Amino acid sequence: MNFNLLKKEIKFTYKSSILWTLLFVLFTSMYIPISNQLLSQSGDLLKFINNMPRFLLESFNFNEQVFTKPEGIFGSEGMSFVYILGAVFATMLISNVFAREYEKGTIEYLCVKPISRSTLYITKFINIIINILFLNIIFTISVVSMYAIFMEYEYNPEILIGFGIYSFTVQIFFSSLSVIISILTQNSSSNMGFSFAILIFMSFGDTMANIIDATSWIKYFSIFHYIPLTETVLEEKIFWINSIIIILISLGIYYFSYYLFKNKDINI
Numbered sequence: 001m002n003f004n005l006l007k008k009e010i011k012f013t014y015k016s017s018i019l020w021t022l023l024f025v026l027f028t029s030m031y032i033p034i035s036n037q038l039l040s041q042s043g044d045l046l047k048f049i050n051n052m053p054r055f056l057l058e059s060f061n062f063n064e065q066v067f068t069k070p071e072g073i074f075g076s077e078g079m080s081f082v083y084i085l086g087a088v089f090a091t092m093l094i095s096n097v098f099a100r101e102y103e104k105g106t107i108e109y110l111c112v113k114p115i116s117r118s119t120l121y122i123t124k125f126i127n128i129i130i131n132i133l134f135l136n137i138i139f140t141i142s143v144v145s146m147y148a149i150f151m152e153y154e155y156n157p158e159i160l161i162g163f164g165i166y167s168f169t170v171q172i173f174f175s176s177l178s179v180i181i182s183i184l185t186q187n188s189s190s191n192m193g194f195s196f197a198i199l200i201f202m203s204f205g206d207t208m209a210n211i212i213d214a215t216s217w218i219k220y221f222s223i224f225h226y227i228p229l230t231e232t233v234l235e236e237k238i239f240w241i242n243s244i245i246i247i248l249i250s251l252g253i254y255y256f257s258y259y260l261f262k263n264k265d266i267n268i
Contacts, residue, residue, distance in 0.1 A: 005115065009127035013096055017131040020089045024082070024135060025142045028074075032146040035073040039153055070147075070155035075233045079163055082139075083224060084203060086167050087174040091195040093131055094178035095188040097124050102186035117262045125254060128179075132171045140164030162238035166227045169243045173223055174199065176253035183260045 069075075143160050177198060182191045202222035219225040226242040 005123045009123055013131055017135060021135045021138050024139045028142045028146050031078045032074055033150045036150050036152055038073055069233055070151050070153040071159045072233045076229050079229050082167055083170050086171045087199045090171040090175040091178045091192055094175055094182055095191050097128060098179060098182035099188035099191045121258050121261045128175055136164055136168040139167060156236050162232055165243050169227060169246050172247055172250045176250040180253055180257045183257055
């Protein structure tokens with residue numbers, strides 16, 4: 001690994017990552033206090049939920065039992081948004097690290113320097129991991145802190161840690177997909193287009209699979225099915241093994257992308 005190159009990579013991405021981290025922190029600082037207020041008025045909230053059509057409840061992941069638990073409101077609706085926001089962050093991060101370097105021709109310049117493609121790829125990979133780790137560590141700390149400050153009801157802190165693990169898992173997975181798409185297309189627009197299409201398929205596909213029996217097969221192709229928020233809250237169980245498997249699959253995609261990066265010609 002080339003430390004000078006790593007410093008350059010970090011310098012190129014740290015401002016964007018800090019802004020995204022602030023966005024995650026601001027989201028938790030607004031959502032968790034509201035969750036506490038909603039929980040204090042859970043009777044009225046449950047009456048409202050019970051009057052909603054079943055199809056609509058399942059579409060938006062509303063569950064009566066979930067809304068009676070302190071981790072429930074943030075852990076269902078809030079974390080669903082964090083999943084999507086995290087996938088978008090990961091995709092845009094990779095666009096900056098890989099795709100735009102192809103577009104601007106800077107990747108070609110780096111490849112003719114006395115730096116091997118292996119070193120270049122590994123350095124970029126380490127930078128990606130640093131950025132994702134930084135965001136999720138701060139995000140997890142903010143969630144735990146906001147619960148400690150604002151939540152007046154007894155809750156399970158381990159579940160909050162699980163939310164941070166899930167967020168990290170989603171971002172690692174979508175970053176790995178985005179890397180391979182960036183290397184194949186060498187274009188940031190294509191990268192974001194394909195990545196967002198996969199995100200929509202997995203997110204809404206998982207929702208539709210739970211509503212319409214004919215589409216139930218779709219959920220098996222969505223990572224969100226394997227790190228379910230409702231089950232995590234209701235069963236107070238973190239799906240560690242599933243998260244680890246998704247992370248390992250993501251690292252496998254990164255490893256395959258490494259060989260593509262070493263051998264694929266750069267479009268001029």
